[in-house]
Amino acid sequence: MSSPEIASLSWGHMKVKGCSSSYKDCKVWPGGSRAWDWRETGTNLQHHPGVQPADLEEVLKKGAELLIIGRGMNEALQVPPSTLDFVKQKGVDVQVFQTEKAVAEYNKMAAQGAKVGGVFHSTC
Template sequence: MSSPEIASLSRGQMKARSSSKPQKYCRVLPGGSQAWDWRETKSEHYPCMLPAGVEEVIKKDVQMLAIDQGMGEVLKVPPSTGEYLETQGTGVWVIQTELGCPGCWVGGLFYSTC
C-alpha cells in the first residue's frame, strides 16, 4: 500500500489526492491522509516534532518518514526524534514543506504554515 501523492499546496492549505478537502496540517500514511493536530503531542515551533508525535505514522510500518519544517523552515526537529526513529528502523528526512510534497511516497507529517 503506497502513500497518497500531494495534489496541491499553498500557505495554510495542503491537499492529498486521496482527500476530499484541503488540510492545514496533514498526516500522510500508507493508504491515505488525514487532518493532524500537531499540538496533541505538545509540539511547538521548537521542538516541532517529539518522538511521541511520530509514533502513529511509524505504526504503519513506514520505512522512511518525511518531517517537514514548515513553509519558512521555522520548525526545528530535536535530535531525540531522529534517534528514536533510528532505533525503530525508520529513516527520517527533515525537509521544507515545498520540497517534501512532490513525490512524498512513504509517510509524512506536514505543516502548510510557519
C-alpha cells in the same frame, strides 16, 4: 498499500489525492492521511519544542519505511535530534526538509512505490 500523492500545497492548505477534505498540516502514510495538530504533543505557537516522537508514532505504525518531515515554508518548526533518533531506532529512514521540498521528495518516493510516510507543516 501505496502512499497517497499530495496533490497540492500552498500556505495553510494541503490536499491529499483521494481525500475529500483539505488540511492545514497533515500526516500521510501508506493507505491514508489525516489532519496533524502538532499542538497535541505540546509544541506551542513558537514551534518549540518541535516535532515529538508521539507526532510520528501513528505514521510509523501504519507501515512507513521512510519518513519525511516538512518543517514549514520558512522552516520554523523544530525537529529535535531525539526525535530523529527515535525514528532511526525503529529502523526507519528519516529526512527533514522545508515543506515544499519535503512534499516534492515525498511525492517522488510515493510515485516510485516506496512505503513512505510524512508529517507536513504548511505555514511558517
